[in-house]
Amino acid sequence: MAVLYEAYTLCRLSPSQNLTSSSIQGVEVERDNDHVIVTDSFRSVTLYKVSDQKPLGSWTVKQGNCLTCPAVYNTHSKEYVTVTDNKVIRIWKEDDVLLDKTFKATVSSAIWRIHCVTGGDPVVLFQRGAVRLLDSLLSAPQQTVEEVLAPDETIRWSTIIVAETQQFVVFTTEKKGEHFLYLQKLKPNTLQRYQLDQEDSGLSPLSLSASYRDKLIHLLHLYPNGHVYQSVISVWSQGADEESQTLILPRNLRLALSVDEGQLEAAAALLLDEAHIAVVGVPHPSAGTDKDYLCIWNINFQTLQAGKEIAGKIFGQLWCYSNKLFIPHGKTLSVVPYGCTKSSLASALGKLRRSGMQEYRSLVSVPSWNSILHEEKTQPSRTTETWKLRNARKSQMSPTLTVEQILELIKTAPVEEVEKQVEGLLSRAETQDMNESLGQLASSLVSRSLADNGFYSTTMLAQLVHTQSLCHSVCPDLVQLALEKNDYFLCQLCLQFFPDIPEEVTCTCLKAFISMPDNDAEKVNLEPDSISFMETLTSREHGQVGLQNGFNSTSSEHHSDVTMTRADEENETPREQSCPVVLQRAVLLNEILQTAYSDDLLLPHLKNLSSQHVILFLQYLHFLYLKYNQDTFPQSHGFRSPSLMQIMDWVCLLLDAHFTVLVMTPEANGLLLNLHSYIKSQVRLFSELGKVEGSLQKLKDMRIKQDMGQYSIDVIELF
Template sequence: MATLCEGYTLCGLAPAQNRLCSGIRGIEEERDSDHVIVTDSTRSVTLYKVSDQKPLGSWTMRQGQTLTCPAVYNTKTKEYVAVSDNKVIRIWNENDVVLDKAFKATVSADVSMVLCAQGGEPVVLFQRGAVRLMDSLLSAPQQPIEEVLAQDEAIRWSTSIVAETQQLLIFTTELKGEHFFYLHRLNPNSVQKYRLEREEPGLSPLSFSASYKNKYISLLCLYPNGHVYQSLISVRGPGAEEEAKLPQLPRSLLLSIPVGEELLEAASAIILDDAHVAVVGVPHPSAGPGKDYLCIWNTNFQTLQAGKEMAGKLYGQLWSFSNKFFIPHGKTLSVIPFACPQSSLASALGKLKQVKTEDSKLSVLVPSWNNILHGENVLPPKTVETKKSRTQRRTQSIPVLTTGQVLELIKTTPAEEVHKEVEGLLSRQDLQPFLGQMASILVSRSLADPGFYCSNTLALLVHTQCLCHSVCPDLLPLALEKKDYFLCQLCLQFFPDIPEAITCTCLKAFISLPDVDAEKLDLEPESVSFMETIISTERSQAGLQNGFSPTSCEKDTADSTSGQQTRGKDTKNAKKPPEPVCPFGVHKAALINEVLQTAYSDTFLLPHLKDLSSQHVILFLEYLQFLYLRYSQDAFPQKHGFRSPRLDQVMDWVCLLLDAHFTVLVMTPQAKGLLQNLQGFVKSQVRLFLELGQIEGSLQELDKMKTKEDMGQYSIEVIELY
């Protein structure tokens, strides 16, 4: 699930004469992801190191001159390029102090933009639509520049993309309310033009964004009514018929953002990946009017996954480099890191191996979202019939029901009949578009009728790996209310978007569950097998793994005034530490392991963790301590096929619990020994990562060393690391 991290200020904004303008003309990435160059709307270009939040250099035009396009960085020559007063191209490097003394050349026509894609060469786009490579233009600055655009046709947006070995320049124009799209290929030199489809009368696009993948350019267009359209353009050259006429660019509605009664005025949308779009300057669906947010929308699920209210006025400007947003608002330019995990049901939900029983049917294979959303032609998933299903098919004399008939049937039919019909329908066809509707109907009926609860059918639908919490938000709370912990376990495994409040509710329910009742549950076999394995494993005395062993912990807590020999003797003669004991039973621990592996955000999880009682917190910490001790033994069998929490997940939950209940734990006598042990764990992990950091530094130094000349057939070279 996409997340927005805590942001920080990169620099302040100079007050602009026009309050609708932020004072920033453009932001471009420089040598790497940690360096950007910011061009203001008047005369200055500043280089910033993002992580340090400080400028490394600044260049200013003299009084009376104005920068008319954002500066770009040429990675091949390590030079900056900008245009002043529309016609003067300026080129300088980091060592130049006075910008006016650097190289400059005056061209014969007004320049709209200088563009330089990552890995490409600088390209000059003129205001009348002509395009030149920088090198060819500087060889004859006063060369005549042709006019490509019609009279009164103006460029609104432009960018440059490197598609494999081909460099492309794309831009949009406006003429008398009509908008056009140009695709200019530089090698060979050709232009392809499209007409953009009109929106409602009087609505012009607010922003454009483009990306390249699989030989297609994806163009994103945001309108004031909140509609986000996507168009796909092939990078292959147009045919003769396409050149002879002006085609209309096909588009599809990618996202419809609720904007309320008022239209958007200053907003922007950019493509993050195949499934995520970032939008700035839009209201939050759950917030009141008049508040502007930075949001990340998932276009596959059509859901808002992250939102952050921005203080001060937004100007509809947004840049993104290396998982960081750069957004001017109010009087500051902020940097907001973000994360967008891959949005794919096959990867996000395909983590559970199906239980193979004699009468079970193989689960329906999950097709990709592209097959559903874009209608790609693929073969339907194959299903394998068991002996029982074949017998049922031969003896069945009544006609099979359609999807619509089954949806109506489950509203009134008893649970056994519902399960039979749904199971039969799943075995015959792919129902992915209807599974959410089917689950919602079953949950609504269960909530309205206390005597009806179709546990097996709901588990069957979750097993298809095609549902998520957003599609049916009442499913997991219903399972908790009915104490259907097997269904809870399946939801925790398969749903990637469970809210943190629901996660904590599950955690409290699992910890409160008596072990006697938990052992009677029928849970997912592999999760139970994992716990049985680590509880029954004999302890290894010589083990040292993940930076911790009981011996190392004893050394950390030894008296610092004792001698090395005394410490060694005491350690040798010390009694064997007690065997770590799991405070929970096998089944109860298997349920809690599912919580440990659930996705969460620290910011949203911490407030709900504070609702845990001190007794539950101590029990939970004791269990996390048990897991850590087991993971730290060489004798622990690494069963990668099992669904089990990772060591880093265990340590993260330890930190979360300590943050949420630090005061309570310090004042609780029963937690004193536990806190001392956890301190030893943290020390061992810190020591491990320090050593890993030293190894990383050594490897980096070795990588930087230049290969020396061959000194002969035989030589010895000593490399000193420290």
Template sequence: MAALYEGYTLCGLVPGQNQSTSGIQGIEEERDSDHVIVTDSTRSVILYKVSDQKPLGSWTVKQGQVLTCSAVFNSQTKEYVTVSDNKVIRIWKEEDIILDKAFKATVSTDVWKVHCPRGGEPVVLFQRGAVRLLDPLLSAPQQPIEEVLTQEETIRWSTSLVAETRTVVVYATELKGDNFLYLQRLNPNSLQRYRLEGEDPGLSPLSFSASYRDKHICLLYLYPNGHVYQSVISVRGPGADEGTQALPLPRSLVLSLPLSEGLLEAASAVVLDDAHVAVVGAPHPCAGAGKDFLCIWNTNFQILQAGKEMAGKVFGQLWSYSNKLFIPHGKFLSVIPFACPKSSLASALGKLRQPKTEEPKPPASVPSWNNILHGDTARPTETIETRKTRTTRKTQSAPNLTVDQVLELIKTAPQEDVQGEVEGLLFRHDVKDLQPLLGQLASSLVSRSLADPAFYSPSTLAQLVHTKCLCHSVCPDLIPLALERKDYFLCQLCLQFFTDIPEAVICACLKAFISLPDLDAEKLSLEPDSLSFMETLISKEHGRVGMQNGFRPPSFEDLSDTNNDQQTSVQKETTKSPSQHACPMGSHKAALLNEVLQTAYSDTFLLPHLKDLSSQHVVLFLKYLQFLYLRYSQDDFPQTHSFRSPSLNQIMDWVCMLLDAHFTVLVMTPEAKEILLNLLNFVRVQVRLFSELGKIEGSLQELNKMKVKKDIGQYSIEVIELF
């Protein structure tokens, strides 16, 4: 799950006179990820070491001169390049103290910007669209520069990339309400012009962001109506002989930001990777109409994964370098570290929940993600059959309230009225865009419950979670509220349906579950599938049998020609009677722990929070994991995937993490001695198994390398010896 970490201030700002601009022209990465150069909108260029939050150097032009281009760093020559007064190119090194005494050259026409992509040469983009490499330009500064753009066409944004060892300059222009995109490829030179599709009612993009991946340039642009589009352009474009004929640029909608009212004025979207986009200046879905937010959206699933309110006015500027976001707001320039792990990482490590064989019914009036992402033909949504209380029936007969009226009702009305109105709203067919509404409903209910200890509607919150349209980032206080009210059924539902739960919240649930007395746990009403799995696991009816359909599975002795004491102890350990290795806790408590085992996490972030568990809880948890391992290892254990059950990989991963977090404490705890010895035996079994699999793999690889004889007839017998 993407995350925004605690930020810090890099420097103060001096906003423009009208307070509408931040006073910063640009921020560029310098020699490494810990150094950036900041160019203000007037006269200064400052070099900062980000981790120390202090300037290392500062250069200023004379009074009356103005920097008209943000400074860039040439990593090949260790020099800085900028432009003053539109035509004067300045180049200097870090040891130069006075900028006016450094090298400068005046060119024949106005410069728009100087770009220096990492791994490439500096390039100069002129205001009329021409592009020159810096070194050839400085050899003859007054050389004539051609005009690429038409008379009234102006550049709005530009960047440069290195694609397949070839420098590419990308810039966007506007002409009488129409928007165009230019791709200038260098060495050899070729220029291509594209026309962006119009956006009703004649809106122009607020921001652009470009990235290079898979031999294509991916362009991301944000419109004032909250629509974020992506266009993909091949690097291997047409040659220069095709001129600048404008070709239509296909686009796809990757994100539609929820806007409560009006249009965006100062906003920016920056691509972070192939699945995440950072947006500043757009409202948070659950925070009303305020637009001073920084958010990370997952474009694959159209969900908000991280959000942070920025103090003071945001100016619609955002830069991203080396997992750090640079954002001017109020009177400060802040640096906010972020993380965007790959969405398939948890699946690859076996830490995602196993899918059920039965497809759940879609919630009422809520479109599926497949329809949104893939454009499938929308089918009429099915109605969820649930028990309806008298309050619900009364609400259905009464006049329907608007969405805003229901949200106001939640703030003051009694619990019964709130429950009836919310449930009635979910089943109404006249309510459109129910998905964003669910987050507002959940946030309002949680806020009321936190402010008023006498108010709590568990059934309504559970019903909202059951729609599978909520996530932790939309309502981050929901799980802490459920833990505070000891509503473990709601916690179980959140662990099942939320895919973005932070590791700190996962450990809070684990600590609450494992501290729960068995007598109290047995009184809980939990999800039936999870209880069915534990009842099957604990049941004595699944004892070990000698024959299965006339076949006896091999024991540990059968896997080896030699039988040493160590292997014998492993076999004895794994064949103990159920009474010797009974489940150390009740089925209800175990079912709750199974939900924790199946929740996606990151080892790096989870380990520090696991250290807060007491040694008694760690030993109890390890005993339960040992019990699961032994039951899974039995040949007659029914591997049924229709139940909510953790996988063997997930069990072993949690064993490893607990040992990593508490190894020193466990070694010094007498109660943990036996279980540590047992776990050692488990590891030896796993190592031996994988060793045998490695031998088989090597043999198969040798067979694959053998050349097939060409003179083999229709029938032959071959003897292959494996060594």
């Protein structure tokens, strides 16, 4: 199963006036998967940190020059390489400001692309098909470059593949309507030529992508009629007698996408793994002729796994790095994180064991293949065994219905009958991974519950959430329903299991939790583990405070920065501070702290909180910070709990959203002084850690002298 998470904007674009193409030539990975280089179609190259959604550097060529090749990053030399005006190679470092003052070399033939993979040497592909390593080319820039292609043959697409330690340049060409694929091997230098099969209608490939696995290059090509083919090329079977001949490259039809009327004009397909492909610019099966969609398809089972509408014109460009898809659309370059689970017969039959906390939280104990094939003895827990026996008895007492029958039943049947049938469906092992069907069930249940006040079952909805087949995108009204019904246990489960909850919904939950009366909060039943964590945190045995994480609440600096009221001095010290909210409310606030968010999207919604709610939340964060800085606090525990970094991040978010109001509120003065001291201590801690890191790096970079003699003394100064 695959899922598309919430998209976010990396940068804005300036497409051409007629919007026929985006302003991006390429997106290339830099030093790691969190840094990318974006080359526009005009004059600039920009380095972005993806997680922060901000540029770290930008370089522009002077007026009159034009970038003709996407910039790449050489991890060996830590330099950027690009091409201007087809023949001028430019090389620079991150601290360079002006490209005109950096290294450049003019070559004798026009360049098509420069390719570079992490840890590899840059490779230059010329427009006439010749390939050179960048270092050997720069040793003699005006060297003669051979013409590999025929005079009327043109390169259409290229990439570089790493097979173990060998690099292969793969590129396709077009000649009089025929398409060819070249496989250029480096060290030793060999070239293999293949002819691609033609479509019956004479269509040209609209998009190509390639990947390497199992000692084979897998080539994916998408045609305007919606047909997706896959070809497999062996990189080790080339013989000397094969180099001079052109082979026919066989292909297999993996997917036939419906394009309705007309043909695709701007679309792209990428291989994500052995079973999943990402397609953009192809109509969604349930959206008619609308092509503004990003979809993930399973090519083994011919099924649509995930889909997301993309606002604005699609330009047929798509890049993928580290489970993130980069898509230019309209005037935006967006990043869409995705996840793909392993596609196998075991997962299709519901026999694949889930790992980690997901398996721990699963309501149903799913046997592994070993237990099925080899009859391994297992010892299921009493709770799981009882749950299965109870559902087995229910299944025997009444025949189970199909998903379609249950969907019809939901429209009119009483809640007890629907609950019985849904439990029967969940008890069948073969339905454990029916993600799409379970999403339809949840949506139908939520729709009727919102329309009919007498129809609601927290047990049934909680079981569906526990299957981990749902997310906010699949069932967007589930959290709203849980809040309307004051079902805080279901809210807690959604916050735990849904990876794509929007920031607006997170703030809605926060407002509901923090404004809930204490009497109502004490009656809420929540997950036992989360309750146990708060009971451990608030127990009296963790009452002593020591020096940890750079902060000591009893230090003189702390007392000089913080002025305590007389009541605080008489009743409690910071080390004995009690939790400002009841235990159940604290558990729900912990779930908020652990929910994923984007700062820019969260801040506008945080401003809707009242000053009293903000003060109460800050008091709770203050309490957590003090508890986390106790020597006796169990830092490594098995409970689901917020981290110290999450606590500090939320403190900063609340202060950014409400600083002016808090400064003008007398009740917040003492709290702000305390928080100021704690943030200063964290800044001081990270500053000292930075010094230690610098010192350790200096030691690592020091080279041992070879001519030490019999005796030597090295003096190392740490600042």
